[in-house]
Amino acid sequence: MLSQSIWWASITLEVLLLARAIRGKLVFRYPVFYFYLSFIIFEDVISFLVFRWKPAFYSYTYWTTEFLCVLIGCGIVFEIYRVGLASFPGTARMARNILVVLFIVAAAKGLVAATNDPQWWLEAGTLELERTLRVMEAVCVAALVALFLFYSIPFGKNLRGILLGYGLFIGLRVITLTFFIGASDASRQFWGYIYSASYLIALGVWCVHLWSYEASPAPRHTIQIERQYQRVAAATQRRLHDARTYVAKAVGS
Amino acid sequence: MIGIPTALLLGTVLLLLLLLMAARGSAVAREVSSRSDTPPFEEEAGLDLCPAEFVTRIFCPDDWEFVSRTRSRQLQVLFRRERKLVALVWVHQTSIAIRRIMREHTEATRQSHDLHFATETKLGLVYAELMLICGMLFLAIQAAGPQRVRGLAVYAGALSGRLAQAQQNFKTVTTGRQFHGAGSS
Numbered sequence: 001m002l003s004q005s006i007w008w009a010s011i012t013l014e015v016l017l018l019a020r021a022i023r024g025k026l027v028f029r030y031p032v033f034y035f036y037l038s039f040i041i042f043e044d045v046i047s048f049l050v051f052r053w054k055p056a057f058y059s060y061t062y063w064t065t066e067f068l069c070v071l072i073g074c075g076i077v078f079e080i081y082r083v084g085l086a087s088f089p090g091t092a093r094m095a096r097n098i099l100v101v102l103f104i105v106a107a108a109k110g111l112v113a114a115t116n117d118p119q120w121w122l123e124a125g126t127l128e129l130e131r132t133l134r135v136m137e138a139v140c141v142a143a144l145v146a147l148f149l150f151y152s153i154p155f156g157k158n159l160r161g162i163l164l165g166y167g168l169f170i171g172l173r174v175i176t177l178t179f180f181i182g183a184s185d186a187s188r189q190f191w192g193y194i195y196s197a198s199y200l201i202a203l204g205v206w207c208v209h210l211w212s213y214e215a216s217p218a219p220r221h222t223i224q225i226e227r228q229y230q231r232v233a234a235a236t237q238r239r240l241h242d243a244r245t246y247v248a249k250a251v252g253s
Numbered sequence: 254m255i256g257i258p259t260a261l262l263l264g265t266v267l268l269l270l271l272l273l274m275a276a277r278g279s280a281v282a283r284e285v286s287s288r289s290d291t292p293p294f295e296e297e298a299g300l301d302l303c304p305a306e307f308v309t310r311i312f313c314p315d316d317w318e319f320v321s322r323t324r325s326r327q328l329q330v331l332f333r334r335e336r337k338l339v340a341l342v343w344v345h346q347t348s349i350a351i352r353r354i355m356r357e358h359t360e361a362t363r364q365s366h367d368l369h370f371a372t373e374t375k376l377g378l379v380y381a382e383l384m385l386i387c388g389m390l391f392l393a394i395q396a397a398g399p400q401r402v403r404g405l406a407v408y409a410g411a412l413s414g415r416l417a418q419a420q421q422n423f424k425t426v427t428t429g430r431q432f433h434g435a436g437s438s
Contacts, residue, residue: 090368097370135255138267145270149277150377151363152356160274167271174264178257229365233372236358240379243351247386250308250343251403 006196007044013203014041017210024213026158032079033162036072043069063126070133073166077140080163083216084144084153090229091151098143106136131177138174141167156216161209165202172198302350303343311340312403333398340399341391348387355380 014037021027027034043065050061081099085092145167148155155163176198180191310316320332358376362368393402 088363090365091363093368094370094373131260132255135260135263138263142263142267142270145267145274149270149274151359153363164271164275167267171264171267171271174260174267178260178264182257229362229367229369230372232358232361232365233369233376236354236376237379239354240351240376240383243347243354243383244379244386246302246305247347247383247390249305250347251312251390 002193003196006193006200010196010200010203011041011044013200013207014044017203017206020211026210026213029213030079030083030158030162032072032075036069036076039065039072040069066126066130067133070130070137073137073170074140076162076166077137077144080141080159080166081144084148084155084159084163088151088153091147091153094151095144095147098147099140102139102143106139125181127177127181131174131181134170134173134177138170141170154217157209157214159216161206164209165205168205169198169202172201302347308343311336311343312399314400314403317400336399337394340394340402344387344391344394348384348391351380351383351387 018027018034018037018041021030021034021037046065047058047062051058081092081095085095141163145163147153148163173195176191176195180188180195183191317332317336320329323329355376362373390402
Protein backbone atom coordinates (compact mmCIF):
# COMPACT_ATOMS: atom_id res chain seq x y z
CA MET A 1 0.00 0.00 0.00
CA LEU A 2 2.78 2.42 1.01
CA SER A 3 4.85 1.60 -2.05
CA GLN A 4 1.75 2.15 -4.23
CA SER A 5 1.25 5.56 -2.62
CA ILE A 6 4.89 6.51 -3.20
CA TRP A 7 4.62 5.35 -6.82
CA TRP A 8 1.45 7.36 -7.52
CA ALA A 9 2.77 10.43 -5.69
CA SER A 10 5.98 10.27 -7.74
CA ILE A 11 4.10 10.02 -11.04
CA THR A 12 1.86 12.95 -10.08
CA LEU A 13 4.80 15.16 -9.12
CA GLU A 14 6.74 14.22 -12.26
CA VAL A 15 3.83 15.14 -14.52
CA LEU A 16 3.27 18.35 -12.57
CA LEU A 17 6.94 19.29 -12.88
CA LEU A 18 6.93 18.64 -16.62
CA ALA A 19 3.74 20.63 -17.12
CA ARG A 20 5.18 23.59 -15.20
CA ALA A 21 8.44 23.34 -17.14
CA ILE A 22 6.68 23.39 -20.50
CA ARG A 23 4.55 26.33 -19.41
CA GLY A 24 7.50 28.31 -18.02
CA LYS A 25 9.87 27.26 -20.88
CA LEU A 26 12.26 25.74 -18.34
CA VAL A 27 12.53 22.68 -20.60
CA PHE A 28 14.75 24.62 -22.99
CA ARG A 29 16.99 25.92 -20.23
CA TYR A 30 17.66 22.54 -18.60
CA PRO A 31 17.06 20.04 -21.42
CA VAL A 32 19.01 17.12 -19.91
CA PHE A 33 17.23 17.38 -16.58
CA TYR A 34 13.80 17.38 -18.20
CA PHE A 35 14.81 14.58 -20.54
CA TYR A 36 15.73 12.61 -17.41
CA LEU A 37 12.36 13.36 -15.86
CA SER A 38 10.52 12.38 -19.06
CA PHE A 39 12.55 9.18 -19.24
CA ILE A 40 11.54 8.30 -15.69
CA ILE A 41 7.87 8.76 -16.57
CA PHE A 42 8.45 6.54 -19.59
CA GLU A 43 10.23 4.02 -17.34
CA ASP A 44 7.31 4.04 -14.89
CA VAL A 45 4.76 3.42 -17.65
CA ILE A 46 6.82 0.70 -19.34
CA SER A 47 7.56 -1.03 -16.02
CA PHE A 48 3.87 -0.93 -15.12
CA LEU A 49 2.81 -2.40 -18.48
CA VAL A 50 5.47 -5.12 -18.39
CA PHE A 51 4.59 -5.97 -14.78
CA ARG A 52 0.94 -6.23 -15.79
CA TRP A 53 1.25 -8.18 -19.04
CA LYS A 54 4.68 -9.83 -18.99
CA PRO A 55 5.79 -10.15 -15.34
CA ALA A 56 8.63 -12.52 -16.29
CA PHE A 57 10.39 -9.65 -18.08
CA TYR A 58 9.86 -7.08 -15.34
CA SER A 59 13.25 -7.55 -13.71
CA TYR A 60 15.11 -7.14 -17.05
CA THR A 61 13.06 -4.09 -18.00
CA TYR A 62 13.50 -2.47 -14.61
CA TRP A 63 17.28 -2.89 -14.46
CA THR A 64 17.82 -1.88 -18.10
CA THR A 65 15.87 1.35 -17.67
CA GLU A 66 17.46 1.95 -14.25
CA PHE A 67 20.92 1.66 -15.79
CA LEU A 68 19.92 4.12 -18.52
CA CYS A 69 18.64 6.46 -15.79
CA VAL A 70 22.04 6.38 -14.10
CA LEU A 71 23.68 7.28 -17.42
CA ILE A 72 21.28 10.16 -18.07
CA GLY A 73 21.87 11.21 -14.44
CA CYS A 74 25.54 11.72 -15.35
CA GLY A 75 24.24 14.10 -18.02
CA ILE A 76 22.47 16.11 -15.28
CA VAL A 77 25.80 16.48 -13.45
CA PHE A 78 27.31 17.76 -16.70
CA GLU A 79 24.40 20.17 -17.17
CA ILE A 80 24.84 21.56 -13.65
CA TYR A 81 28.54 22.09 -14.40
CA ARG A 82 27.79 23.69 -17.80
CA VAL A 83 25.05 26.08 -16.66
CA GLY A 84 26.45 26.86 -13.20
CA LEU A 85 29.94 27.73 -14.41
CA ALA A 86 29.05 29.37 -17.73
CA SER A 87 30.20 32.79 -16.45
CA PHE A 88 33.21 31.38 -14.61
CA PRO A 89 35.59 29.87 -17.18
CA GLY A 90 38.49 29.56 -14.74
CA THR A 91 36.41 27.75 -12.17
CA ALA A 92 35.00 25.55 -14.93
CA ARG A 93 38.57 24.61 -15.81
CA MET A 94 39.23 23.73 -12.17
CA ALA A 95 36.09 21.58 -12.14
CA ARG A 96 37.19 19.76 -15.31
CA ASN A 97 40.61 19.06 -13.81
CA ILE A 98 39.13 17.82 -10.56
CA LEU A 99 36.69 15.55 -12.39
CA VAL A 100 39.52 14.19 -14.56
CA VAL A 101 41.61 13.47 -11.43
CA LEU A 102 38.61 11.74 -9.81
CA PHE A 103 38.00 9.71 -12.94
CA ILE A 104 41.64 8.59 -13.07
CA VAL A 105 41.57 7.65 -9.36
CA ALA A 106 38.29 5.72 -9.83
CA ALA A 107 39.58 3.97 -12.95
CA ALA A 108 42.82 3.02 -11.17
CA LYS A 109 40.90 1.74 -8.15
CA GLY A 110 38.55 -0.24 -10.40
CA LEU A 111 41.48 -1.71 -12.30
CA VAL A 112 43.28 -2.73 -9.10
CA ALA A 113 40.08 -4.23 -7.67
CA ALA A 114 39.36 -6.09 -10.92
CA THR A 115 42.90 -7.47 -10.95
CA ASN A 116 42.61 -8.63 -7.33
CA ASP A 117 39.13 -10.06 -7.77
CA PRO A 118 38.42 -10.79 -11.45
CA GLN A 119 35.12 -12.54 -10.57
CA TRP A 120 33.61 -9.34 -9.08
CA TRP A 121 31.91 -8.24 -12.30
CA LEU A 122 30.30 -11.65 -12.71
CA GLU A 123 29.31 -12.12 -9.08
CA ALA A 124 28.14 -8.59 -8.28
CA GLY A 125 24.39 -8.23 -8.27
CA THR A 126 22.53 -5.46 -10.03
CA LEU A 127 22.09 -3.64 -6.71
CA GLU A 128 25.79 -3.66 -6.04
CA LEU A 129 26.50 -2.44 -9.56
CA GLU A 130 23.99 0.37 -9.14
CA ARG A 131 25.54 1.32 -5.81
CA THR A 132 29.02 1.47 -7.38
CA LEU A 133 27.74 3.75 -10.16
CA ARG A 134 25.79 5.90 -7.70
CA VAL A 135 28.89 6.26 -5.50
CA MET A 136 30.81 7.50 -8.53
CA GLU A 137 28.07 10.00 -9.24
CA ALA A 138 28.02 11.03 -5.56
CA VAL A 139 31.77 11.73 -5.67
CA CYS A 140 31.38 13.89 -8.79
CA VAL A 141 28.42 15.82 -7.34
CA ALA A 142 30.26 16.29 -4.01
CA ALA A 143 33.33 17.62 -5.85
CA LEU A 144 31.19 20.07 -7.82
CA VAL A 145 29.33 21.25 -4.70
CA ALA A 146 32.64 21.70 -2.84
CA LEU A 147 34.00 23.74 -5.74
CA PHE A 148 30.83 25.87 -5.91
CA LEU A 149 31.09 26.52 -2.17
CA PHE A 150 34.81 27.26 -2.27
CA TYR A 151 34.50 29.81 -5.09
CA SER A 152 31.14 31.14 -3.76
CA ILE A 153 29.50 30.60 -7.14
CA PRO A 154 26.10 32.31 -7.13
CA PHE A 155 23.13 30.15 -8.10
CA GLY A 156 19.71 30.85 -9.41
CA LYS A 157 16.82 29.21 -7.60
CA ASN A 158 16.25 26.72 -10.44
CA LEU A 159 19.80 25.41 -10.73
CA ARG A 160 20.16 25.26 -6.95
CA GLY A 161 16.98 23.18 -6.86
CA ILE A 162 18.23 20.76 -9.50
CA LEU A 163 21.55 20.34 -7.70
CA LEU A 164 19.99 20.04 -4.23
CA GLY A 165 17.33 17.58 -5.34
CA TYR A 166 19.61 15.42 -7.44
CA GLY A 167 22.41 15.47 -4.85
CA LEU A 168 19.96 14.56 -2.10
CA PHE A 169 18.59 11.74 -4.25
CA ILE A 170 22.08 10.37 -5.01
CA GLY A 171 23.30 10.69 -1.39
CA LEU A 172 20.22 8.96 0.00
CA ARG A 173 20.39 6.28 -2.71
CA VAL A 174 24.01 5.49 -1.83
CA ILE A 175 23.18 5.21 1.87
CA THR A 176 19.97 3.22 1.45
CA LEU A 177 21.49 0.87 -1.13
CA THR A 178 24.39 0.19 1.23
CA PHE A 179 22.03 -0.68 4.07
CA PHE A 180 19.66 -2.54 1.73
CA ILE A 181 22.38 -4.82 0.37
CA GLY A 182 23.59 -5.78 3.84
CA ALA A 183 20.15 -5.94 5.48
CA SER A 184 18.28 -9.01 6.67
CA ASP A 185 15.01 -9.94 4.98
CA ALA A 186 13.03 -8.34 7.81
CA SER A 187 14.62 -4.91 7.49
CA ARG A 188 14.87 -5.01 3.70
CA GLN A 189 11.28 -3.85 3.40
CA PHE A 190 12.02 -0.76 5.48
CA TRP A 191 15.10 0.15 3.43
CA GLY A 192 13.07 -0.53 0.28
CA TYR A 193 10.61 2.17 1.32
CA ILE A 194 13.42 4.60 2.11
CA TYR A 195 14.96 3.76 -1.29
CA SER A 196 11.72 4.73 -3.05
CA ALA A 197 11.09 7.71 -0.77
CA SER A 198 14.49 9.23 -1.61
CA TYR A 199 13.21 9.96 -5.09
CA LEU A 200 9.99 11.40 -3.72
CA ILE A 201 12.01 13.78 -1.52
CA ALA A 202 14.01 14.89 -4.58
CA LEU A 203 10.78 15.49 -6.49
CA GLY A 204 9.52 17.64 -3.60
CA VAL A 205 12.69 19.77 -3.71
CA TRP A 206 12.40 20.12 -7.48
CA CYS A 207 8.75 21.15 -7.26
CA VAL A 208 9.60 23.94 -4.81
CA HIS A 209 12.59 25.25 -6.80
CA LEU A 210 11.39 24.68 -10.36
CA TRP A 211 7.85 25.96 -10.06
CA SER A 212 8.72 28.96 -12.21
CA TYR A 213 11.76 30.37 -13.99
CA GLU A 214 14.13 32.56 -12.03
CA ALA A 215 17.27 33.99 -13.61
CA SER A 216 20.64 33.19 -12.07
CA PRO A 217 22.17 36.19 -10.32
CA ALA A 218 25.04 37.25 -12.55
CA PRO A 219 28.07 38.72 -10.80
CA ARG A 220 27.74 42.49 -11.12
CA HIS A 221 31.30 43.44 -11.88
CA THR A 222 33.54 41.60 -14.26
CA ILE A 223 36.99 41.62 -12.78
CA GLN A 224 39.69 42.56 -15.23
CA ILE A 225 42.33 40.21 -14.06
CA GLU A 226 43.07 38.09 -17.09
CA ARG A 227 46.48 39.73 -17.28
CA GLN A 228 47.18 39.54 -13.56
CA TYR A 229 46.05 36.15 -12.24
CA GLN A 230 49.60 35.24 -11.31
CA ARG A 231 49.94 38.50 -9.38
CA VAL A 232 46.73 37.86 -7.44
CA ALA A 233 47.80 34.27 -6.69
CA ALA A 234 51.24 35.44 -5.56
CA ALA A 235 49.66 38.10 -3.32
CA THR A 236 47.32 35.52 -1.77
CA GLN A 237 50.24 33.17 -1.21
CA ARG A 238 52.15 35.97 0.51
CA ARG A 239 49.15 36.91 2.65
CA LEU A 240 48.59 33.28 3.72
CA HIS A 241 52.28 32.97 4.52
CA ASP A 242 52.05 36.16 6.60
CA ALA A 243 49.06 34.68 8.42
CA ARG A 244 51.01 31.53 9.23
CA THR A 245 54.00 33.54 10.50
CA TYR A 246 51.64 35.73 12.52
CA VAL A 247 49.98 32.75 14.22
CA ALA A 248 53.34 31.10 14.96
CA LYS A 249 54.74 34.35 16.38
CA ALA A 250 51.63 35.01 18.49
CA VAL A 251 51.58 31.55 20.00
CA GLY A 252 55.31 31.76 20.52
CA SER A 253 56.56 28.72 18.62
CA MET B 254 34.19 -3.16 -5.06
CA ILE B 255 33.31 -0.23 -2.76
CA GLY B 256 33.31 -1.01 0.94
CA ILE B 257 30.32 -0.29 3.17
CA PRO B 258 32.12 2.35 5.32
CA THR B 259 33.42 4.14 2.21
CA ALA B 260 29.98 4.23 0.59
CA LEU B 261 28.33 5.47 3.79
CA LEU B 262 31.03 8.08 4.30
CA LEU B 263 30.73 9.41 0.76
CA GLY B 264 26.94 9.51 0.93
CA THR B 265 27.05 11.38 4.24
CA VAL B 266 29.71 13.83 3.01
CA LEU B 267 27.55 14.62 -0.01
CA LEU B 268 24.48 15.21 2.17
CA LEU B 269 26.47 17.46 4.52
CA LEU B 270 27.86 19.48 1.61
CA LEU B 271 24.35 19.93 0.23
CA LEU B 272 23.14 21.05 3.65
CA LEU B 273 25.94 23.61 3.72
CA MET B 274 25.06 24.73 0.22
CA ALA B 275 21.38 25.10 1.10
CA ALA B 276 22.36 27.20 4.11
CA ARG B 277 24.84 29.34 2.22
CA GLY B 278 23.10 29.45 -1.13
CA SER B 279 20.60 32.15 -0.38
CA ALA B 280 23.22 34.16 1.51
CA VAL B 281 25.54 34.13 -1.52
CA ALA B 282 22.71 35.21 -3.84
CA ARG B 283 21.82 38.06 -1.49
CA GLU B 284 25.46 39.06 -1.24
CA VAL B 285 25.91 39.13 -5.02
CA SER B 286 22.81 41.19 -5.69
CA SER B 287 23.58 43.75 -3.01
CA ARG B 288 27.28 44.14 -3.64
CA SER B 289 27.72 46.29 -6.71
CA ASP B 290 30.68 48.17 -5.34
CA THR B 291 32.83 45.41 -3.92
CA PRO B 292 36.34 46.71 -3.30
CA PRO B 293 38.84 45.24 -5.78
CA PHE B 294 41.45 42.74 -4.65
CA GLU B 295 44.23 44.59 -2.84
CA GLU B 296 47.61 43.05 -3.40
CA GLU B 297 49.22 44.94 -0.53
CA ALA B 298 46.41 44.33 1.97
CA GLY B 299 47.52 43.10 5.37
CA LEU B 300 45.85 40.91 7.96
CA ASP B 301 44.22 43.76 9.92
CA LEU B 302 44.62 41.90 13.16
CA CYS B 303 45.91 42.71 16.60
CA PRO B 304 49.76 42.96 16.42
CA ALA B 305 51.48 39.69 17.24
CA GLU B 306 53.48 41.36 20.05
CA PHE B 307 50.25 42.06 21.92
CA VAL B 308 48.81 38.63 21.25
CA THR B 309 51.96 37.00 22.58
CA ARG B 310 50.91 38.34 26.00
CA ILE B 311 47.81 36.12 25.91
CA PHE B 312 49.92 33.01 25.64
CA CYS B 313 52.80 34.29 27.76
CA PRO B 314 53.08 32.71 31.25
CA ASP B 315 54.33 35.95 32.93
CA ASP B 316 50.89 37.31 33.80
CA TRP B 317 49.77 33.93 35.05
CA GLU B 318 52.83 33.68 37.29
CA PHE B 319 52.07 37.12 38.65
CA VAL B 320 48.44 36.17 39.40
CA SER B 321 49.56 32.89 40.96
CA ARG B 322 51.75 34.78 43.39
CA THR B 323 48.71 36.62 44.79
CA ARG B 324 47.46 33.24 46.10
CA SER B 325 43.88 34.35 45.52
CA ARG B 326 41.88 31.40 44.24
CA GLN B 327 39.07 33.65 43.00
CA LEU B 328 41.45 35.88 41.06
CA GLN B 329 43.16 32.88 39.51
CA VAL B 330 39.86 31.40 38.33
CA LEU B 331 38.77 34.77 36.96
CA PHE B 332 42.11 35.30 35.23
CA ARG B 333 42.03 31.83 33.62
CA ARG B 334 38.48 32.31 32.40
CA GLU B 335 39.14 35.76 30.96
CA ARG B 336 42.40 34.72 29.30
CA LYS B 337 40.80 31.69 27.74
CA LEU B 338 37.98 33.85 26.39
CA VAL B 339 40.40 36.41 24.94
CA ALA B 340 42.49 33.65 23.37
CA LEU B 341 39.42 32.03 21.83
CA VAL B 342 38.23 35.35 20.43
CA TRP B 343 41.67 35.90 18.94
CA VAL B 344 41.66 32.46 17.26
CA HIS B 345 38.17 33.15 15.93
CA GLN B 346 39.20 36.54 14.53
CA THR B 347 42.34 35.07 13.00
CA SER B 348 40.37 32.30 11.28
CA ILE B 349 37.92 34.92 9.96
CA ALA B 350 40.84 36.95 8.60
CA ILE B 351 42.31 33.87 6.89
CA ARG B 352 38.90 33.01 5.44
CA ARG B 353 38.61 36.57 4.16
CA ILE B 354 41.97 36.31 2.38
CA MET B 355 40.80 33.19 0.59
CA ARG B 356 37.37 34.61 -0.17
CA GLU B 357 38.91 37.72 -1.70
CA HIS B 358 41.18 35.51 -3.75
CA THR B 359 38.39 33.25 -5.02
CA GLU B 360 36.14 36.21 -5.80
CA ALA B 361 38.94 37.91 -7.71
CA THR B 362 39.98 34.85 -9.69
CA ARG B 363 36.86 32.76 -10.25
CA GLN B 364 36.08 34.60 -13.50
CA SER B 365 39.65 34.47 -14.71
CA HIS B 366 40.27 32.44 -17.86
CA ASP B 367 43.79 31.41 -16.92
CA LEU B 368 43.20 29.91 -13.50
CA HIS B 369 46.05 27.48 -12.73
CA PHE B 370 45.03 24.14 -11.27
CA ALA B 371 48.38 23.56 -9.54
CA THR B 372 48.53 27.08 -8.05
CA GLU B 373 44.94 26.90 -6.85
CA THR B 374 45.52 23.46 -5.32
CA LYS B 375 48.62 24.72 -3.52
CA LEU B 376 46.75 27.76 -2.17
CA GLY B 377 43.85 25.53 -1.14
CA LEU B 378 46.21 23.25 0.77
CA VAL B 379 47.91 26.14 2.58
CA TYR B 380 44.48 27.52 3.45
CA ALA B 381 43.32 24.12 4.72
CA GLU B 382 46.50 23.81 6.80
CA LEU B 383 45.94 27.23 8.39
CA MET B 384 42.30 26.48 9.14
CA LEU B 385 43.36 23.17 10.68
CA ILE B 386 45.91 24.98 12.86
CA CYS B 387 43.20 27.41 13.99
CA GLY B 388 40.86 24.52 14.75
CA MET B 389 43.54 22.72 16.73
CA LEU B 390 44.44 25.91 18.60
CA PHE B 391 40.77 26.39 19.45
CA LEU B 392 40.50 22.87 20.82
CA ALA B 393 43.81 23.08 22.68
CA ILE B 394 42.86 26.41 24.32
CA GLN B 395 39.47 25.00 25.31
CA ALA B 396 41.09 21.92 26.80
CA ALA B 397 44.30 23.22 28.34
CA GLY B 398 44.17 27.03 28.42
CA PRO B 399 46.35 29.53 26.54
CA GLN B 400 49.40 29.25 28.81
CA ARG B 401 49.79 25.52 28.24
CA VAL B 402 49.20 26.00 24.52
CA ARG B 403 52.28 28.17 24.37
CA GLY B 404 54.26 25.45 26.14
CA LEU B 405 52.97 22.91 23.65
CA ALA B 406 53.79 25.18 20.72
CA VAL B 407 57.32 25.76 22.00
CA TYR B 408 57.74 22.02 22.50
CA ALA B 409 56.36 21.27 19.00
CA GLY B 410 58.67 23.92 17.52
CA ALA B 411 61.71 22.46 19.27
CA LEU B 412 60.70 18.96 18.22
CA SER B 413 60.26 19.91 14.58
CA GLY B 414 63.62 21.72 14.75
CA ARG B 415 65.27 18.55 16.08
CA LEU B 416 63.54 16.49 13.37
CA ALA B 417 64.76 18.89 10.68
CA GLN B 418 68.28 18.68 12.15
CA ALA B 419 68.12 14.86 12.20
CA GLN B 420 66.89 14.82 8.62
CA GLN B 421 69.72 17.16 7.62
CA ASN B 422 72.26 14.91 9.37
CA PHE B 423 70.79 11.85 7.67
CA LYS B 424 70.98 13.58 4.27
CA THR B 425 74.60 14.60 4.90
CA VAL B 426 75.54 11.02 5.88
CA THR B 427 73.71 9.54 2.84
CA THR B 428 75.30 12.03 0.45
CA GLY B 429 78.69 11.35 2.04
CA ARG B 430 78.26 7.59 1.55
CA GLN B 431 77.19 8.03 -2.05
CA PHE B 432 80.16 10.29 -2.66
CA HIS B 433 82.47 7.78 -0.94
CA GLY B 434 80.95 4.90 -2.98
CA ALA B 435 81.38 6.80 -6.22
CA GLY B 436 84.96 7.62 -5.30
CA SER B 437 85.92 4.01 -4.50
CA SER B 438 84.32 2.47 -7.65
